[in-house]
Amino acid sequence: MIIEIDDISKVYEVGTQEVHALRGVSMKVEDNEYLAIMGPSGSGKSTLMNVLGCLDTPSSGSYRFVNELVSEMNDDQLAEIRNREIGFVFQTFNLLPRATALHNVELPMIYNGTPSTKRKSLAKEALEKVGLSDRMDHRPSELSGGQRQRVAIARSLVNNPKIILADEPTGNLDTKTGEEIMEIFEELHDQGNTIILVTHEEYIAEHTNRIVRLRDGRIERDEATD
């Protein structure tokens, strides 16, 4: 078991109003699953993604990540989990604009004290995996959208995380490039990685083996795809 959340709620205070983003969500994610979280905007899928990604803590309920109780952790412990166990891929890539592709991929290792030489070789390896060995010294502005997303994927892989969390990874890409990115995820899944996609597009979700549908902060349906 990698992820086990039990009756999770998240309440935001917006001015004087309380917004219930999640109202008692429970789910489990096993090793080497490939699943999609779907739902219209306002359904709470971003909040769920933030909680799963340890960027945010739930207001109530428990979250176990490989048997560690994440819901009780402080900022530094969460940062450590994010660093070691979770690889993020974002819709807007979120690369450092002034850093080269290589340096962007090195970044997660800077925060766990990996020595510089080892960092470089691991980062090169990860970039080779996503087919960018000839673009290592390029900055994000010198790369196409698809290439940028590959750099982001390389970055998410480089610390050998337990899960990869991808938030609308194809949202800023054209269909063809999007398909290429999805192929990479499929390969990663075949190699044994656990991947959670957040998307609102059916055809993207169709690539996965399981779709969790959210509506109004609750799980509406949770089913395997064929």
Next chain:
Amino acid sequence: MNKFFIDIWESLKIALQALRTNKLRSFLTTLGIIIGITTVIGILSIIRGLNDSFYTSISALGSDNLYIQKFAWFSRDDWLEARNRKNITMKEVDAIQKQATLVKAVAPVVGARRTVKYKSEQLKNVSITGSTEYYMVTGNVVPEYGRPLSEQDVEHRRAVCVIGWEVADKLFKKVSPLGRRIKLGSFKFRVVGVLEKRGSLFGNNLDSEVIIPFGVFQKLYGSRRWMTIEVKVKDQERIEEAKDELVGILRRVRKVAPGEDNDFAINQQDMIADMYKRLTTALYAVAFGVGSIALLVGGIGVMNILLVSITERTREIGIRKAIGAKNKNILWQFLIESIVISSLGGLLGIVFGLLIAKLISSASFLSASVSWPIIFIGIVFIAIVGLFFGIYPAYKAAKLNPIDALHYE
């Protein structure tokens, strides 16, 4: 390598990268600090230079010398009252010579500034001193060659002179001055001795001097000039006793009634040193004041630009946090950026300060001298300024919520 040092090293690289990206902005930010440090280092170097030359030149006065005059140096006495005091005359000199027991030598000294000529050469603004053979003792003036003024020269009012090193150098380019006659106005004086080089005292060139017998000076330039009696005591340890003795003698000779204030002053080298200390203390205070204000302004500038920089890089902070940067990593990143900006400003300030000190010392009689400990302290101080003004922005950055930061547009 220790993980802490990896953190610091990486933060340093990030900071330098950020500075390179915003070169002009970084430079403008550091300007306040540059100006502050330039001022402080400049002033301190000049004070140190002044100290060096001051203590060398004040030693020319001799710590075992007393100077009897109508005025006390640096006194706040009523100037008009002092002006109306009786002049000091040879009567006092004679009395001291006869009665004082703790005194090695006494010399009356009068002075004027005149042009000195030899054939077609002339030297302006030379200090003409009229005194006795004892001036050689009290004034620490030693002929490099030739002879000093003698008792006979003084007694018979001979037209002879002993000249300073520079007078000899400027007037007599090729020939030896000994035995030649120099002209003071229309009077001719035979040179009998040339003094060794003495340097300057408070910008006053001691080598541009002509010493003539006291009586001759009075005949030439009048006898109503203010006179200084220079006294050299036998034992420096007993200088206070010697002063008391002199006061007694002078009060008797000048008929000061008991209970009345002295109508003369006994000055000594210490008084100049005290005055000088007060002056430099004031200068230190100015340097400190200007420096503190500039550093405060500079520090606020650094803080301001850091806040701007953090706002601009909110998203970057979000990315770094998402992939595992802890609060302290972000804190260090911006603290080090602040320290780096301040230190660069400080280093530039030190360089400019030293250049300015050098410039001033080469363009004026002031000399400058570099103090490495002060520079070291300066660098540490600047780093502390950077740390201090960096804390708030860095803390603000460290506390950013990663989700909000990631979605910041």
